Amino acid sequence: MILPSLNITLIFTNYGPPGALNYGVFIISLAVFLTTVFANVTLMLVIYLDTTLHKPMYIFLFNLAINGLIGSSAALPKIMENLITDLKDILYINCILQVFFVNIYATCAYVILTVMAYDRYVSICKPLQYHNIMTPGKIRLLLFIGYFFPVCSLAVQVYLTSRLPMCRYTINKLFCDNMILVNLSCVKSTWAELYSIILVFVFVVLPLIFVILSYVRILFVSLKASISAQKKALKTCTPHLITFINFSVATLFSVIYSRVNLNVTKEVNAFMSIHFILIPPLLHPLIYGIRTKEIGNSIMKILQRKIVAVDFHLRSEQSCKDIVFHCTK
Template structure:
């Protein structure tokens, strides 16, 4: 009998196969999630409190780190609860919430990275006009476009998934994602597939193209510049490039697994999930904290202030 998405619970069967390594996995998740909270809170507080960091680049970084916290918090507290209680059930409301938050985390990462690439493009190619182009109003508009518009599209995708009748209530996943929920339905949704392709093109392919275009132009310009200019551009852009490459690799790995998981060992699901939504939210604040001179200087000032009290 068909059952709607809002009327039952799903069993996350991957937890039943973890076995004796469950507590090891719990410890790893707890430590990395705790480190993510601490690293993210540190960088976000520095940006919020230090007026020298009240610049477009750091406003966008604040959004990127906040987005990582949303994605990791959507998954890992529930994961730790399942591992502690040995109860692999998740309500369908909770499953649907995870679908929305995890998908929003993914597409917003790309849209925010695209906005950050645009900011670096303007900074390098229009240095004298930078402050007239990147006005406070423009920054707010870009932040709205990078966060709210993708979330609205994802809400539509999640709503379509919520209307599918379900015939199965078991998924071999650590957390719920859209493809996994669709796979539980009695029959797929052609409109949902089309809508998903639209989201992929507009919110993943287009941002990636804009990021690559920006950095190809920047690299071409840098090759013609002096050694000191190259060094300055590299210091400015390297955190963003590292973050983009890191997230793109784990996203490609995750997409490949979701499409071809029948050909891969089931244990790969744990690796994919950890790579996609556990490590990037931790690495983003660490990469920017280590590679960005202004953040390092701000952190040093705070530490000295604390030690001298």
């Protein structure tokens, strides 16, 4: 059995030659990518600079923004490069790394969203015990688990995939994923496929079940509460619920795209591929920025402080100029 060399070149066959369509998609993708980076970095800076936002929910949101940047940066730059170049290729080692980071983005996002659902559950169902349960130590532990186990598990998956001998070198997709590399292999690895199924169950199915159960419990508690408490619970949970549904739909599209050959147009096929890494990282900070009053207020406070500081600086400079002018006069 000959293992694949890390310097093997793989060819993407689903892009087509550079043309009006490719350039149009490139411009849209670039605009969305830059907006995604700006939105997530802005959200992270607001949470970092405003000490009133140093709470569990916003700490988890900060990490969700980091994860969104990982997802966008893992595949979009290479996709945009392939849209406008004649040779659409990628080294095997870079393809493996792309699989690793895209999967980290997917699994860690689900874990973080699950932890955020737990935070909402404790906040609404056990409000008097919230600060005793969601301690700084517990937050650090949850984040450590949310990164450590997915990274280690996915490292094993990538290692198993990289040990498979390759017989084909063309990829009929827009970017690399684990199933594509497995299908390029000369042999069928039962262990690799079984391990992938276990990962999907642990990092997708179980979090989905946990989030559903959390919101069922929140719903039962809210129905017994007052109208004002129900409105507060709805306002608190809506951004997270929209974010979770959006990411779950995107993940479903990606799974269908990777494992099922559908008779759809090239444009629909491309959208199903890119939706997973293009839309959620962009929408998540926008959803929280629009729906969360505290973040909106923090942005306004930071902007007002900057405006006041600039105005004070300009006035100081003008005062110094006036003093110099009078002294020389």
